[in-house]
Amino acid sequence: MTVVSVSMPESLLERLDEFAEEHGYTGRSEVVREASRNLLGEFEERDLEGRELMGVVTVVFDHDTSSAEERMIQVRHEHEDVVVSNVHNHVGDHYCMELFVLEGGLEEISAFVRKVRATDVLSVDYSVIPVDEFEAGLAESS
Structure with missing residues (x-):
């Protein structure tokens, strides 16, 4: 898997880490991957x-x-x-x-x-x- 560097404010990074922990994700990378898939799929609804x-x-x-x-x-x-x-x-x-x-x-x-x-x-x-x-x-x- 390719490693990507992303810049974000510290407060957002803290929220991301809290979210990962609270919802049982293995880490921030898993959250970012899922969020990316969701964002990319938002407007791809063919209907x-x-x-x-x-x-x-x-x-x-x-x-x-x-x-x-x-x-x-x-x-x-x-x-x-x-x-x-x-x-x-x-x-x-x-x-x-x-x-x-x-x-x-x-x-x-x-x-x-x-x-x-x-x-x-x-x-x-x-x-x-x-x-x-x-x-x-x-x-x-x-």
Whole structure:
């Protein structure tokens, strides 16, 4: 197996080690391998290709030590075609949360999430659902 060197803040490394211990992993390499597989597979769901999707992306960052707020504005403008709504909230004394509501295809939403993840943020969480499944659920309940 190839050995790879990765740079990360000490606080993230500590969390990684704690996670490995708490969840029975043999070490941080096993956690990183699994996380990498999951990340790479996220948008490879074939059943989402060619369908109109709606999604929610939540981003948390430290506004005192990060230029993430400016970058979030840039990413939003670069992806105006999929960003339906955006809300900015202050959380605690030092954190901001951005909530993006998206609508578009898999490629467009994937590109948006990739750009957000490439920014200096603490957390990125998202979910997507095909619009036609949502519409079908509404029709059934009528």
